[in-house]
Amino acid sequence: MQNINFKLVIFSSVLIVVIALVGACSSDSSSNVVQPNQLTITSGVDGAEFAFDPATIEVGVSETIKIVFDNKGTIAHDFEVPDLEVVIATTNAGNTGEVTLVAPSVPGTYDFICSIPGHKEAGMVGKLIVK
Numbered sequence: 859m860q861n862i863n864f865k866l867v868i869f870s871s872v873l874i875v876v877i878a879l880v881g882a883c884s885s886d887s888s889s890n891v892v893q894p895n896q897l898t899i900t901s902g903v904d905g906a907e908f909a910f911d912p913a914t915i916e917v918g919v920s921e922t923i924k925i926v927f928d929n930k931g932t933i934a935h936d937f938e939v940p941d942l943e944v945v946i947a948t949t950n951a952g953n954t955g956e957v958t959l960v961a962p963s964v965p966g967t968y969d970f971i972c973s974i975p976g977h978k979e980a981g982m983v984g985k986l987i988v989k
């Protein structure tokens with residue numbers, strides 16, 4: 859009787875390990891989903907309130923890319939690529955916003971801006987190069 863109980867314990871343990879392994883494998887397969895590349899654009903670097911850093915970004919044609927806007931400045935800003943209708947809405951100082959951009963299928967150069975009145979004129983403009 860004791861022996862049977864012992865075998866049951868061993869069997870149960872093996873079963874638990876197998877279940878754990880199957881679980882690990884299935885979570886592995888879900889991580890095979892392709893994540894878009896990510897690019898961070900910051901404002902307010904070194905006290906430059908009205909500037910994007912970097913001011914020029916390059917993406918491949920048809921590339922899907924996650925853009926994170928990190929506002930390190932002291933006032934609210936936004937990030938827009940007007941020609942591509944890409945918008946990260948107004949982001950308060952110290953906050954981040956993000957958007958997923960699918961680049962056009964043909965090469966080209968597009969302005970990105972902060973659309974808050976006066977900010978583009980003050981320097982919040984950059985170039986998105988699709989190549």
Ligand SMILES: [Cu+2]
Nearest residue numbers: 935972974977
């Ligand atoms: Cu701004």
